[in-house]
Amino acid sequence: MYMKKVKCERLNDQGQGIGYIDNKIIFIPEFLPGDEALVRITKDKKNYMEGVIIDYITLSKDRVKTVCPYLNCGCPLKALNYQKQLEFKQEKLQNIMRKFAGLTDVVTDIIPSKEISYYRNKITLKVKNGIGYYKNGTNDFLPIDGCALAETRINEIIKVLNTLDLSNAKEITIKAMDEVMIIIKGKIDINKLQKYADSIYMDGKLVYGKAFITDSIDDLKFKVGKDSFFQVNNSMISVLYKTAISLATKKGTALDLFCGTGTISLFLSKYFDKVIGIDINEDAIECALENRKINNINNVDFICGDANTLCQDLKADVIFVDPPRSGLSKDGINNILNIKPKEIIYISCDPITLARDLNILKEKYIVEKIIPVDLFPNTYHVENIAVLNLC
Ligand SMILES: C[S@@+](CC[C@H](N)C(=O)[O-])C[C@H]1O[C@@H](n2cnc3c(N)ncnc32)[C@H](O)[C@@H]1O
Structure with a gap:
């Protein structure tokens, strides 16, 4: 395939550089807005091309020195200065919410990570x-x-x-x-x-x-099993949970759907009379029960099973949901709507499924705000907390 000089105009949602050759869009890894490079075309389809950089001609003013020596690993943004990474994530979330949920003016300023390198546990x-x-x-x-x-x-x-x-x-x-x-x-x-x-x-x-x-997260201790989920950015776990909890204004009973090892449930125990956590993973619920004991907490119950269906017989003033990337199932959304909690706090690491679910939930709830929290510096991923109030 041939080579061409290309200028990077912007990033796509996966952090690849976007340029144009004769008006056809081309996607190029390790290519930042403002970079100009000699590019080898590796794929030429009807509507788009893909390419790799042979040599940089001009470097973006937003480039920084990276500690990682590898190209095309899982960190497409690592050479972009951190403030620009944050702007990219915030704008990406705004665009996705507008496009897939018809929501404008709901995304707040992003909360930056305390650590930018060596943060994953x-x-x-x-x-x-x-x-x-x-x-x-x-x-x-x-x-x-x-x-x-x-x-x-x-x-x-x-x-x-x-x-x-x-x-x-x-x-x-x-x-x-x-x-x-x-x-x-x-x-x-x-x-x-x-x-x-x-x-x-x-x-x-x-x-x-x-x-x-x-x-340990703040004053709580957690047992973690080989198969159980645990947030990966240790410097930000407590920031994520405390931010989510501070957004709930109602008290009473809280459900923590997709509770993992019980982290959010146990944080919630201080603020609610009763908390019920549900997770499908047996290893995680075994840890959650043990974590309740280690931390001497007695107003939290845990149930092992499908949160989408098991929640249907429960009542709650506030529901916290933190599902996997696939988001909530249709049953899950219907059951939550039937429970009619006064508030829903929806934590999500996938803005597309979050937007899909908010688009349905907004028929009965006002999406007050969505706070992006950067748990994954140098990657294109971002965690989000959506706050929903019953209409
Ligand atoms: C993003 S993690 C959140 C865990 C927890 N809230 C935390 O912060 O550590 C998603 C969790 O959903 C659980 N899960 C996946 N599908 C489920 C389902 N259908 N019902 C209940 N839990 C499920 C996984 O086992 C995992 O623990």
């Missing part, structure tokens, strides 16, 4: 020819010797893993909270890993240390 690495990631949106494997998103202890473990025979392993997840857990799909000689971990699982079986690890 969990990463999952693929094992192929070494350990690494798939390059953004492709099946191309990128072997790594460190990750500038992952916290220091994870980087130490990556270095050790790179000295081991990984030929019988497929995937390795590392969680570094107050304690460290390594979860291996496949087989590895774990002798050299033990001094870095409190818990090691291999093919689903505990082979070293504790079954659960712990993390």
Whole structure:
């Protein structure tokens, strides 16, 4: 394929640069607004092209030096100065809400992350020819010797893993909270890993240390299992939860749908007479029940099952929902509308499914505001908190 000089006009929602060649749109990774580069066309379709940079000609004034040496990893925004990253995320959310939910003037200023690098408490690495990631949106494997998103202890473990025979392993997840857990799909000689971990699982079986690890958020302690969800940006977990909780003005009974290990429920226990958390993951509910005990809290109940359907028999003044990226099911939305809570606080890491669900909920609720919270610097992802009041 041929090469062309292209100027980056703006970013798409996935953080790829957008340029034009003879009025046809082209998507280019590692390309920031203001950059000009010599680009090799890798795909030429009827309505769009894709390309890769051969050489930069002019660099954007918004570029910064990156700590990550890799190109096309999971951090398309890492070379963009942080203030511009925040503007990109806020505008993206505004556009999605206008386009898919007909909502304007509801997105507030974004809350920045306290840490921009080395903030993740969990990463999952693929094992192929070494350990690494798939390059953004492709099946191309990128072997790594460190990750500038992952916290220091994870980087130490990556270095050790790179000295081991990984030929019988497929995937390795590392969680570094107050304690460290390594979860291996496949087989590895774990002798050299033990001094870095409190818990090691291999093919689903505990082979070293504790079954659960712990993390602390403010004055609360949490047990976290190998399969349970936990927010990944430790510096921002308490900011996210406290912001969400401060937005609820009503008191009484709260539901925490998709409660994971019970984090939001236990934070809520101080402000509500009664809290009920529901999650489908048994490992997470086992942790939630234990977390209630460790923190000596007795006004919170947990139920294991599908939150979309199990909530239908419950009553609540305020409902907190924090579903996976797929958002709420139709049943879930109908059941919430039937419960008629005075307020809904909807936490979401996927603005598209959030907009889809708000578009239905807004028939009975006023979407007062949506606060973006940057839990994922250098990536195109953003967490959002929507506040809905009964009409
Ligand atoms: C984004 S996480 C939120 C967890 C928790 N609120 C937190 O902050 O740690 C989504 C949670 O939804 C749970 N989940 C997924 N589908 C579910 C369903 N149909 N019913 C209940 N929980 C579900 C997952 O197990 C996961 O714990």
